[in-house]
Amino acid sequence: MRLHWLRDQRGSILLFTTVLVVPLMIILAGLAMDLAYYGSVDDELQRSMDAAALAGAGNLGFDSSVFGTARQAAQNYAIANPYRAESAAKQINTSTFTLNAGNASSGNVVLGIWNGTTRTFTPSLDGTFVNAVRCRYTSSVPTFFLRLLGLNSLATGAQATAISAPPATIPPTSCLFPIGVTQCPFQTAGNFGSQGCGQPILYVSNSNTNTAAWINVGGTGSPSATNSRAAVTAAANGTSCSGSTLLAGNNVGANNGAITNVISGTGNYPGLANCNHGNGTCSGGYFIDKFNSPTTYTVHDSSGHVAYSGHGWEVTVAVISTNCPPGAVNQDHQILTWSRMVITQVISHGVCAVTNHYPGNAWDSLCSSGLSGSVDGLFGYYECAQFDSPPSPIPAPRAALATRLRLVQ
Secondary structure, X not given: OOOHHHHOOOXXXXXXXXXXXXXXXXXXXXXXXXXXXXXXXXXXXXXXXHHHHHHHHHOOOOOHHHHHHHHHHHHHHHHOOOOOOOOHHHOOOOOOOOOOOOOOOOOOEEEEEEEOOOOEEEEOOXXXXXXXXXXXXXXXXXXXXXXXXXOOEEEEEEEEEEEOOOEOOOOOXXXXXXXXXXXXXXXEOOEEOOOOOOOEEEEEOOOOOOOEEEEOOOOOOOOOHHHHHHHHHHHHHOOOOOOOOOOOOOEEEXXXXXXXXXXXXXXXXXXOOOEEOOOOEEOOOHHHHHHOOOOOEEEEOOOOOEEEEEOOEEEEEEEEOOOOOOOOOOEEEEEEEEEEEEEXXXXXXXXXXXXXXXXXXXXXXXXXXXXXXXXXXXEEEEEOEEEOOOEOOOOOOOOEEEOOOEEOO
């Protein structure tokens, strides 16, 4: 008798498939559950750190007095964005996410310098050089299936860096005044900070000690009288100006000498100050009108002290890369960022346009020295302020800060 049933293997594949696939499906389902939970926690932690870094950077200013506020904002926003922690002990709170007042590089909130060119972050405590906030948090995620293999938890964490940097553009409603100011007051040992806030700015025609010069608001090449007068008029009236198309990183032409009739005026263009060297009087001009308005400007230095308080004309200017000390500023120069400048005195045909005896100023001695009729000049102060524009990713003087924050890492 032949046992055919012993050779009948129909159904074996189904049996083996059932035996192998079902456990495999269980294994894959367990892995999927562990990894899904891990991914969810990882995403939530990243969201929390992004919010914390942006909040911290949004509270950075021009000096170290804001460090405490920046740290507190970072902690508040981290706590306000919790994640699915397995226990309260691992949740983000004031005990697990500390303010890190000592600014240890391994702390939860680290203040420092972000270099967009090299994409590196360096911890710092110098109030004139901090431009970024880095927030980080580490935790662990419990496993379910993987613990059967001896793996009880998976390490997780998140890190985010946000910058509060100088603006890459001027505000969209601003008209660029055709003066470029040097970066030198903001630079120390190759680093850019905010220590130039409130420092004086001077331009005297053909002087070798200027910290400013006329620039071509249209780009490279020596600025023309016609274009400079149009730019001054736009800045004075705030009309016929849709904002400059220049960006940080662009080059502009500069002129250290006098540009005919830009200060003194000609025809229907009133100039900044139309003064007569013969009798020492001035008949009007944009600067004189602005100075005689009731508006008072108070300019602070990087430590918060008053550098100037009085009348003047607030304008938007380009901060340009020059030698330090700058000397005669001519030819093309790169725009590093932008700043506010309060013009406080103008010299036209050797005559000071207004009476402004502010203590410690840089112009009063010139006003009483009997200048030649060929001398023109412009004086003012860097007024560090917030700009409604995106931040520049490259290192630049903190002569202004962009209000639109940016995550960089």
